[in-house]
Amino acid sequence: KAGVTQTPRYLIKTRGQQVTLSCSPISGHRSVSWYQQTPGQGLQFLFEYFSETQRNKGNFPGRFSGRQFSNSRSEMNVSTLELGDSALYLCASSLAFTGSYEQYFGPGTRLTVT
């Protein structure tokens, strides 16, 4: 079974630009979560989507947004990029059935903002 895939793997953007990252969950998984990882703040939860609905959101500004499609694939968008947005963005998928809380992560997208 294929794992979680994320594209692109690496990205370099300039301050003020916007970026869209993509995540394809494991087949059959209905929940997709996004996390930001930085050396200073560690792993922080961005948001979670289930059946195309945002179910939970972390403490990030409105410049960070996401969506989920009917096939469970998800995208996250960051508008008006700032230097501090440079990070590894990780996507995780889960079956989302009661008792199955395991989340499986993709390889991440390394975003560098210059």
Add this chain to the structure above:
Amino acid sequence: AQKVTQAQTEISVVEKEDVTLDCVYETRDTTYYLFWYKQPPSGELVFLIRRNSFDEQNEISGRYSWNFQKSTSSFNFTITASQVVDSAVYFCALIRGGAGSYQLTFGKGTKLSVIP
């Protein structure tokens, strides 16, 4: 609010030594789930184990073992006979049960270096 503390920032051991990674958590929920993840240099978080709050049975998987103690709010991870391939950053994490969300709260991680 939930909190996960991994007091050990970095640990170095010589190959074949045993090593224990500590994890202490805080939550007011009676139902919760604890996890350990491994992050090798490639960056991908690899799921290692999940433990439910109502199941304090310890678990062993090969060279890995986990000790869950609700009385001390700890979920420690031991690697026996460490190998160079165990070098990675290890994260302990928690999910609130019954919250209708799968938000993981992570600790800051422990970087393990196994020296040959």
